[in-house]
Amino acid sequence: MSKKLVSIYIEGRKIKVPEGYTVIEALWDTGHDIKRGVGCLSGLCGACAIAYLEKGSKRVRFGLGCQTIVKEGMNITVMPFFPSRTANYIISEMGKPIEKLREIYPELDTCKNCGFCTIACPEWINVSKVMKLLKEGKYEEATEMMLDCILCGLCASRCPYGIAPQFISLFVQRAISHEKPFPENLKKRLKEIEEMKYDEEWGRILQMSDEELVEFCKRIREEA
Numbered sequence: 001m002s003k004k005l006v007s008i009y010i011e012g013r014k015i016k017v018p019e020g021y022t023v024i025e026a027l028w029d030t031g032h033d034i035k036r037g038v039g040c041l042s043g044l045c046g047a048c049a050i051a052y053l054e055k056g057s058k059r060v061r062f063g064l065g066c067q068t069i070v071k072e073g074m075n076i077t078v079m080p081f082f083p084s085r086t087a088n089y090i091i092s093e094m095g096k097p098i099e100k101l102r103e104i105y106p107e108l109d110t111c112k113n114c115g116f117c118t119i120a121c122p123e124w125i126n127v128s129k130v131m132k133l134l135k136e137g138k139y140e141e142a143t144e145m146m147l148d149c150i151l152c153g154l155c156a157s158r159c160p161y162g163i164a165p166q167f168i169s170l171f172v173q174r175a176i177s178h179e180k181p182f183p184e185n186l187k188k189r190l191k192e193i194e195e196m197k198y199d200e201e202w203g204r205i206l207q208m209s210d211e212e213l214v215e216f217c218k219r220i221r222e223e224a
């Protein structure tokens with residue numbers, strides 16, 4: 001039996017797609033050649049940010065195209081790459097890097113805690129609170145709150161002051177980890193990479209056609 005169809009709008013254009021599809025599946029199903037805005041298909045890489053309106057609602061919502069299920073009357077825009085300032089630094093050459101936070105990211109203190117970033121976050125992180133904690137020097141607490149960040153950049157795309165909270169937080173995570181012992185399991189994994197343990201598997205993935213890659217990603221997602 002064929003699946004029930006729902007009508008959605010992509011960039012204002014009406015299309016019919018099977019019920020139960022994710023936005024990315026719906027885009028592929030209707031011939032949209034989306035490659036750049038897709039990665040893991042598992043809600044982990046942050047590549048597939050979307051903005052959408054639900055039928056009858058005036059509130060713009062944000063989410064991940066690979067995790068958002070289409071609904072009748074939904075109006076969707078695939079978010080383009082959003083430019084954010086990233087500072088250049090080499091943590092290992094900075095002595096006590098956390099002391100350089102304001103030098104590296106002076107915009108931290110321009111945050112007004114307006115909360116627009118929090119509304120946009122598809123991981124339900126209270127980004128505005130994270131910024132407040134960072135300003136107060138509560139780095140561990142802020143870092144804990146950002147553990148689910150997938151660097152999708154939606155928070156930065158909403159900030160009226162041009163702040164990229166995800167990169168500020170990333171700097172802080174790197175700075176405070178720099179002062180802790182290097183994790184043993186990570187040391188082991190890096191050694192395996194140096195010894196090219198995964199090169200054969202990686203080579204196999206690079207040889208895959210688009211269709212094989214989609215199937216491969218689906219399988220990994222099911223097994224996870």
Ligand code: SF4
Pocket residue numbers: 110111112113114115116117118127128131158159160161162163165
């Ligand atoms: S949107 Fe910008 S100014 Fe507002 S709380 Fe977030 S980082 Fe601060």
Ligand code: SF4
Pocket residue numbers: 046120121122123125127148149150151152153154155156165166
């Ligand atoms: S904190 Fe920002 S970059 Fe991280 S998941 Fe939330 S919106 Fe995306």
Ligand code: FES
Pocket residue numbers: 037038039040041042043044045046047048064065066067
């Ligand atoms: S494709 Fe990676 S989060 Fe959606």
